[in-house]
Amino acid sequence: MLDESGVDCLELAVPFPGSVTDGPTVRASADRALAQGVDLDATLAFIARVRPSLRRLRIALLVDWSHSLKRRPLSTVADEVAAAGVDGLLVHGLPPRLRAEYYQATHALPIVTTCYHRVSSPEVLAEAAAKATAYVYLVAHYGRSGSAPAAGYAELAGTVARLRATASAPIAVGFGVRTRDDVEAIHRCGADAVIVGSAGVAVVESALARGRDVVADFGGFARSLRPSTITLSTGST
Numbered sequence: 481m482l483d484e485s486g487v488d489c490l491e492l493a494v495p496f497p498g499s500v501t502d503g504p505t506v507r508a509s510a511d512r513a514l515a516q517g518v519d520l521d522a523t524l525a526f527i528a529r530v531r532p533s534l535r536r537l538r539i540a541l542l543v544d545w546s547h548s549l550k551r552r553p554l555s556t557v558a559d560e561v562a563a564a565g566v567d568g569l570l571v572h573g574l575p576p577r578l579r580a581e582y583y584q585a586t587h588a589l590p591i592v593t594t595c596y597h598r599v600s601s602p603e604v605l606a607e608a609a610a611k612a613t614a615y616v617y618l619v620a621h622y623g624r625s626g627s628a629p630a631a632g633y634a635e636l637a638g639t640v641a642r643l644r645a646t647a648s649a650p651i652a653v654g655f656g657v658r659t660r661d662d663v664e665a666i667h668r669c670g671a672d673a674v675i676v677g678s679a680g681v682a683v684v685e686s687a688l689a690r691g692r693d694v695v696a697d698f699g700g701f702a703r704s705l706r707p708s709t710i711t712l713s714t715g716s717t
Contacts, residue, residue: 568614
């Protein structure tokens, strides 16, 4: 359905408990998945199974370091992720001391995603621009996923321009994106894509609770967000 709806990328999360960066909607979805035994191996197996059938949809994998990667060599993880058909890798909570090892492990694989906040230092933004090969995830504001910046998205334009000067990967903006107006505002800032997480998960949650067709409801939501000229990246657990 996502492939047919024109969504360009699915950010698929390996569930982990107690995320401090996610709001209640995404945390609840992670808890549901954990209760069903979903882990990194199960997620990679799912991706490997569906990847050959996708015509345009790409898959970015969000993995928490402490819950899923702490006991695995990063080089092994990178090889497993690439073999499953993942197009981008975002490691949540990666200790700064391991960043160099992470970049080295993924150097030969076009799967790296980097994630930074708009008020990060110039040095940090420069690293994001230099290292990202899948996309740069620009977090719109400090807070939990699902919450929008109080001042809107217009203030992101300067950060996007600074990243654009040196980044070769697309720039995607996330946190609080819910409506077509949000998508258009981010597009005006110069970003290449938007990342929609909590709002999409909420649609699925509501459809399940009401006994509705999840595929139909989510497809309608995705189409409602996307003007014809703007890229849409949807995140989900």
